[in-house]
Amino acid sequence: MSAELPTVATLLKPHGLIVRGGFHPTRKDVVPGEPATLVLIGNAGPHMWQAFEAARAAGRYADSVNPLDDWVRDALSAVAAQLGAASLYPFGGPPHLPFQRWAQRAEAVAPSPLGVLIHPDYGLWHAYRGALAFAERLDLPPRDTRPRPCDTCADKPCLTACPVNAFGADSYDVPACVGHISNPEGADCMALGCRARRACPVGQEFIYEPAHAVFHMAAFRRAQAD
Ligand code: B12
Known part of the structure; x- marks a missing residue:
């Protein structure tokens, strides 16, 4: 088919x-x-x-x-x-x-x-x-060409929300992130999802529900501990 x-x-x-x-x-x-x-x-x-x-x-x-x-x-x-x-x-x-x-x-x-x-x-x-x-060539609608929302986001709250500054210009400090979410200070990232990700003003109504966020954060922490 x-x-x-x-x-x-x-x-x-x-x-x-x-x-x-x-x-x-x-x-x-x-x-x-x-x-x-x-x-x-x-x-x-x-x-x-x-x-x-x-x-x-x-x-x-x-x-x-x-x-x-x-x-x-x-x-x-x-x-x-x-x-x-x-x-x-x-x-x-x-x-x-x-x-x-x-x-x-x-x-x-x-x-x-x-x-x-x-x-x-x-x-x-x-x-x-x-x-x-x-294998076959399906008809596809034209690609959505809307611009990247970050280009018009003056404040970029995502870059200042991480308590351990895990996100740099072109880098993501995974050990710093994992260290934080493995300590009590990181409890809200664990329970609600990454604080930097939640700081983004775009798509707030799509933020994962807590049980979904916990599932991914726990899997991420577990995988990094291995
Ligand atoms: C390895 C991996 C990681 C590694 C390293 C990420 C990295 N620095 O590249 C670790 C374990 C750290 C990681 C973490 C997370 N990841 Co991850 N990860 C992957 C995975 C399995 C492979 C990436 C890869 O190496 N691809 C191979 C290269 C050749 O592919 P590529 O498309 O050309 O590479 C792109 C990426 O490397 C990307 N990139 C560069 N720097 C970074 C930094 C980050 C943080 C990420 C996520 C990507 C990224 O840029 C490249 C060009 O577009 C992908 C799934 C996939 N197959 O792509 C998910 C994926 C990138 N991860 C994803 C997510 C959501 C996360 C988390 C946010 C999830 C979480 N909460 O657990 C976390 C971040 C932690 C946080 N603060 O919440 C999503 C991203 C979805 C999206 N909206 O873009 C993906 C696509 C999985 C998915 N099922 O959708 N991840």
């Missing part, structure tokens, strides 16, 4: 996942399998978290080391099979697939001063969970 983006979106909906744009890759994009079309899949808003929580409440993924990754792989590989596409994932590396580079080809996102990509609506509160690779 071939597909149009609305069909992909409909199949993703029960999983709370959304289409994050698509593009026609060239060799330079280094997409495995050299597909004619790559459609990025991700989350923004509460729906993915709710679907994942429902699966866990039903007793699934209780023994998973990376339950969200396992849930995503199950959901997306089923959608890919329905569409005759291959599925690719941002996790499982190294080597890591260049999802952030692909995302910039697919939709109006650009690096924020924090490193994570900023979206004109979702701000810093969105992520990429996978991609569908199609």
Whole structure:
């Protein structure tokens, strides 16, 4: 079965996942399998978290080391099979697939001063969970060309909100960040999500709910402690 983006979106909906744009890759994009079309899949808003929580409440993924990754792989590989596409994932590396580079080809996102990509609506509160690779060339809407919100953000509160100044001009001091969130002073980053990320005025209504934020922050801290 071939597909149009609305069909992909409909199949993703029960999983709370959304289409994050698509593009026609060239060799330079280094997409495995050299597909004619790559459609990025991700989350923004509460729906993915709710679907994942429902699966866990039903007793699934209780023994998973990376339950969200396992849930995503199950959901997306089923959608890919329905569409005759291959599925690719941002996790499982190294080597890591260049999802952030692909995302910039697919939709109006650009690096924020924090490193994570900023979206004109979702701000810093969105992520990429996978991609569908199609051998055939799908019709795609024109890429959204809205500008990077940071270019007109005079104050850049994201750069002054981190209590340990983990974010520099072109760097992210991971040990400083992990040190902070491993101590009581970092309790609010752990409970509500990174304070620098929350300081961004764009997409405040998309800030992850506390349980979702805790899940990612705990996974991040755990991974860095390994
Ligand atoms: C390794 C990795 C990390 C490492 C190092 C990040 C780094 N300095 O590059 C660590 C563990 C530190 C990290 C942390 C986080 N990460 Co991370 N990470 C990745 C991963 C798995 C691979 C990145 C990579 O090396 N790609 C390979 C190169 C070749 O790809 P690329 O697209 O060309 O590279 C781009 C990035 O390196 C980026 N970049 C450069 N500097 C920084 C700094 C930061 C902080 C980030 C996030 C990216 C980044 O610029 C490049 C060009 O666009 C990606 C998933 C993926 N496959 O892309 C997620 C990813 C980049 N991470 C993501 C996120 C959200 C985070 C966290 C905010 C999540 C969290 N709370 O746990 C934290 C940041 C901590 C905080 N303060 O909250 C998201 C970003 C989504 C977005 N909106 O852009 C991604 C895409 C995963 C996803 N599922 O969507 N991450």
